[in-house]
Amino acid sequence: MSDSVYNKQAGIPELEKAQIFEASTLYGAATLAAALDAGQFGPAAGVRRILLVSSNAEVPEAAIQLKEMHGYDRIAARFDEVISWNEVIHPNHPAEWAPEETETPVWQRLFRLAWGIGDVPVELAVESIQVNPARALVTIFAESAVHVYADGLMSYGPTRDKLPRPIGARVQRVLHLDLVPGLRPLLLAETGARPELVPDDAFTAVLKEISEDAADTVRSYLPPAEQDLPTAVLLGQYLAALRILTAQEEEDLHVRMLRGAVAAGHRSIVFKPHPTAPASYSSALDEAAQAAGVRLTVVDGPLLAETLYDICRPRLVVGCFSTAMLTASAYYGISIARTGTGLVLDRLTPYQNSNRVPLTIVDFMVPDLDAGTDAQMAAVDDLVPLVRTVGFCMQPKMHRDLREDAEHWLQANIGDRTQHYFRRRRLTSLGLPGGDALRTADRLRANPTVRRVVRAARRRLR
Template sequence: MIQIFFAATQYAAATVTAAVRAGLFGPREGHRRLLVVSNTSAIPELTTPLDRMAGFEELRPEFDAVHSWNETIAPHHPVGWSPREQDLTVWERALRLAWDLGDGPVEIACESLQANPSRAAAEIFAESTIHVYADGLMSYGPTRDRLPGGIACRVARLLHLDLLPGLRPLLLSEYDVEAVPIPVETFLRTLSGIGAGAPPAPGRYTAVLLGQYLSALDLISEREEDELHARILRGAVAAGHTSVLFKPHPSAPVHQSRSLERAAAELGAELTVLGSPVLAETLFERDRPELVVGCFSTALVTAASFYGIPVARVGTELLLERITPYENSNRVPLTLIDAALPDLERDTEVVGKPPALTGELVAERLAPLIRAVGYCMQARAHPALRPDAEAWLTGHQAGPARYFKRRRLTSLRLPGGAPVRAEALRRHPAVRRIVRTLRAVRS
């Protein structure tokens, strides 16, 4: 059996490697395993490929061969390219020849099937079993778009990190896909091995600031993102951290760091910008910072859950207001961080203490909220969640309205929505169709 693993980031590669080491893909004997790496940054030529990053040698022994998706489909960009339907057979033959796959069955393990290169790979290997793995908080949200039947029926499992024990992933659940957690211990050992080969961070620091490059997602402007990073820095300094390290997003432009350096100079803080591609978790394990701050990065939860480091958030309320459409896959990670972690600028009395991301918090606060948000995001895919949404909204009429849009609640006829006027109801297309049908039957 040939197994092909697709990974676009070092964190993703570590996640799927941990799944392999945990035995979730069967024994080593009888399997030929290939790792296909892709660089999905805006300008791949200016960034370090995954298989050339420090620490990759820790992952390499699990695979019989490593191939570059960028080189395979050059000059196309991995995010923007997918094969034409009439060319799928040709591409499969070409890949089988180039990667020495033979004519036997193939299994693939990939990230989100909504986007390339995972979608392209699933279409090319049209008869393969598909294992989807999710390395972040998006696994707790619903599937963004409906999958074609020819792909959905081949998805065997969703492998995910158990970042919030007790919270069941919604991703792919409408297709009855089994959600399988990747053992945390195996994942942490894999990260530790990667970190052993990473270069040390320059300088000393007590707080880590996480950048996400949110302007690239069209959530906020570049100017607003610079101000968000400045707020994070000011909050960290106000909390007593005058020596901080900023870990920018790998795809972020250089001016982002320069803007933060100017803000640090005004505050009299010592700022170190991490220039090398190092996992945030490597910093957590090796340097044990006293505080980690960001907007809604998954690394905030790994710092708190896996390493017991105090964390705080900044800017989530602004993002909850701006994020569109309501079905945006970032909504659930954003909601989870906002609901579970302290606000650096407001909750000063608890900043500096490790948040208790316990089963009680998850069961009583997070799980009901996420089921309600998930239903509002994809009501047609998850009709069984409607009672949960009604219960949460009924019990939180005076609670945080930022998680829901009144227009969405109105359209779904949920508590908190605007009353439906008779005239508007008469004009509703669905009502008009029903009336026409009844009139046709009577006549």
């Protein structure tokens, strides 16, 4: 054990355990901070806590770094050390680098020495365990217990790819925010990991810390007169960067948001680009605001959208399917509206794309911006079976137990209002209501029981 960390002769308590928390966004780091404050990772005594930060942007050097975000220092203060994963694996990209399986013991010894954690047990708290850098981390620390935290709506959808059994068996919990009260996460349910809520009061307290730290910067963007504070916030994403929409289509989407907010009576509006969106901004939104005779403020600093909610107290938040929309509703009581979800649902490929459940939640639950300000949010009781049905169709092998419920829901509900949540070809291949009629041979091939019998027979014949 490194004497520079814990020295028994100096009277410092011996290190009993290390906890490594991996984060790539301030929202995710805030979720971890709230979980720590709520005692969900146990007492700090005898534990070395490391915040391992990474930038997963396509060109990390050109993106806003986590340490540049307002509120970062307050969150980082909860940890004994902050380490940049990008620097550790330089010049490799965090989304791409992972060690060869035979090299993992060497990498673990190297990190234990470099990070001052000796030979003590290690716990990992990671996001997006299916991909790097989280996947690399859990592979290197192959004997460590794993806690997955979900910082957005993706927690309600199924796991993107089935985890190898040795990794899946180590996942203890899925820590998540209560963004849609009453909806239970599907993420990692197939591993037996238990979902656990991060308390609302702990998370809102962390958001308050962040907004206090960012207050001066936010106000520097805003008009000096209190009565001119923005009453609507428009949320940008990075759909063109993900190649879901073209740059022009995404710009048109922003203009639709603005025009919808103007039609709802808002005269002072903020546009908040996504922190990891490419640094490009055309004049289309400015021109639309000028044509409508409204004030538009673009807040493109290193800020969470939630700081705008806390300081400006807007009456409306508009977006496509950003998690920040549901944060506005769940934690600030702000009305929210959507636009563009139908287009993105049509473009999203493959069907099991992890954005499908967040899109489905927002499209089904959140009022359309064009419907007016009196439209109400849909009931969660109606949303739950839809999400479970979409989740089954996305990952039928992981969630065979949902098939019967999915069949019943589709039989009763598939129609013009719900058809765009599914692909006819997908329903057909799964033999579900809403798909095309299958020939007898195709129906037999689609039947999981028949497939198991055929595979068993083939094995016996080998």
